[in-house]
Amino acid sequence: MTTQKSERLEIRSSDDVVRVRQLTRTLAIAAGLGLVDQTKIITAASELARNTLDYGGGGFVLAEQVEAVGRRGVRLTFEDRGPGIPDINAALKDGFTTGKGMGLGLGGAKRLSNEFSIHSTSGEGTKIMIARWK
Amino acid sequence: MDRIPILKFGNALLVTIQVDMHDRLATALEEDLTSRIVENNAKGVLIDISALEIVDSFIGRMLDNIAAVSRILDADTVVVGMRPAVAITLVELGLSLTGVKTALNVERGMALIQARLKMSDAEDDDSEE
Numbered sequence: 001m002t003t004q005k006s007e008r009l010e011i012r013s014s015d016d017v018v019r020v021r022q023l024t025r026t027l028a029i030a031a032g033l034g035l036v037d038q039t040k041i042i043t044a045a046s047e048l049a050r051n052t053l054d055y056g057g058g059g060f061v062l063a064e065q066v067e068a069v070g071r072r073g074v075r076l077t078f079e080d081r082g083p084g085i086p087d088i089n090a091a092l093k094d095g096f097t098t099g100k101g102m103g104l105g106l107g108g109a110k111r112l113s114n115e116f117s118i119h120s121t122s123g124e125g126t127k128i129m130i131a132r133w134k
Numbered sequence: 135m136d137r138i139p140i141l142k143f144g145n146a147l148l149v150t151i152q153v154d155m156h157d158r159l160a161t162a163l164e165e166d167l168t169s170r171i172v173e174n175n176a177k178g179v180l181i182d183i184s185a186l187e188i189v190d191s192f193i194g195r196m197l198d199n200i201a202a203v204s205r206i207l208d209a210d211t212v213v214v215g216m217r218p219a220v221a222i223t224l225v226e227l228g229l230s231l232t233g234v235k236t237a238l239n240v241e242r243g244m245a246l247i248q249a250r251l252k253m254s255d256a257e258d259d260d261s262e263e
Contacts, residue, residue, distance in 0.1 A: 014156040021154060021188065039188055039219040043227060046190040050157070094228050104191040108227040 001068040005030065010060050011052045011078075020049040020061055024074065027065045031072040032134050041074055041132040044112040047105040048078045048128055054099055056080025056126055066131070073114070073133035081125040088118055138163045140170050146178035146247050147171065147209075152185045160196045167200055171207045177254060178247030179204050182240055184215025194229040201234045210250050211235060214243035 005027065009020055024045040028038040045061075052059045059080030066075045085091045092110060097103035106128075110116040113130035120126040136159055141148040147170055149163070167179060179200065183189065189197070201211040214237045216224075224231065237243035 014158055018154050018156045025187065036219045036222055039217075039223045040226065043188045043190050043223045046188060046192075047227075050190075050192060104228045108191060108229075111226050111228070112223065 001066050004065040004067055004072075006062060006064040008060055008062050010058075011049050011080075012058045014050075014053065017046060017049040017053060020063070021046050023061075023063050024076065027063055027074045028132070031065050031074050033074065033132065034134075037132055037134070040112040041076075041130070044109040044130055044132075045076055047109045048076070048130065051105050051128075052078050052080045052082075052126075055085075056082030059125070071133050073131055075115075075129065075131040077127065077129045079125065079127045084122040084124055084126055085118075085120040086122055088120060137166065140166060142170075142174055142176075143180075145174075145176060145251055146180055146244070147174065147176045148180050148182070150182040150185070154187070155193065157192055160193055164196050164199055164203075168203050168207070171204055171209050176209050177251055179209055179211040180240065180243050180247060181211065181213045182215050182243075183213060183220075184217065184239075186217070186220065189216070189220050189224055189229075191227060191229060194224060194227075194231060198231060198233050205233075210247055212237050212243040212246050214238065214240050 007023060009023060010016060021042050024042045025038060028041050049061060062077040064075045066073055090096050092107045094107050095103045109130060114133050115131040117129045138149060138151060197213055204211045212235045216236060237246055
């Protein structure tokens with residue numbers, strides 16, 4: 001897989017969540033994603049950026065326009081140094097929340113993506129990667 | 135801080151969301167609308183989201199909350215102009231906005247609110263007799 005374009009954004013405030021959405025949109029258009037695919041990956045990015053801010057205490061996203069065997073897409077990697085997620089399976093279930101949200105963010109972001117991976121270590125932080133292909 | 139403008143249109147309030155809202159702006163809109171419903175004795179709230187490129191769980195919850203609070207304050211909320219891609223994404227996200235009335239466009243949304251206003255006027259006439 002090769003990276004065509006990449007940008008790293010800090011996530012420190014709710015304005016940054018909007019910036020993550022805008023950057024995702026730019027990359028999704030550049031990758032040639034259709035309108036529905038664009039909307040899905042931007043929405044997933046918004047959920048994960050908010051999680052990074054609210055639960056991870058802030059962090060950053062690496063947003064990439066990628067290409068692999070003739071396919072083009074967008075890959076986003078969110079990283080924080082927050083408390084980590086003790087039970088990932090529980091956190092992926094709809095309705096599970098330790099905060100003020102609806103508990104749709106993580107599971108929803110997974111459903112809206114073609115690829116999803118999560119690594120979380122208690123006390124060290126969380127890293128989540130999503131990708132959507134054309 | 136920025137605010138989303140709320141227009142008064144007869145007995146109804148009209149909101150057109152034209153910007154990509156950050157969470158504090160969405161929360162402020164929820165609070166502003168609640169107080170304006172009471173101040174203006176509004177019976178209907180029309181929220182035009184045709185300019186919104188996405189509705190995530192936070193904005194979805196805001197729409198749900200506005201609909202629930204306005205119902206308690208005796209006003210109807212109608213959300214209009216949702217883009218098809220946004221609707222598809224919302225359902226996949228797991229938000230079906232069951233508590234929110236929707237209409238395809240502003241005209242149909244306004245017709246829903248006007249119908250409700252006529253009904254409540256008729257009830258008022260009945261009680262006077």
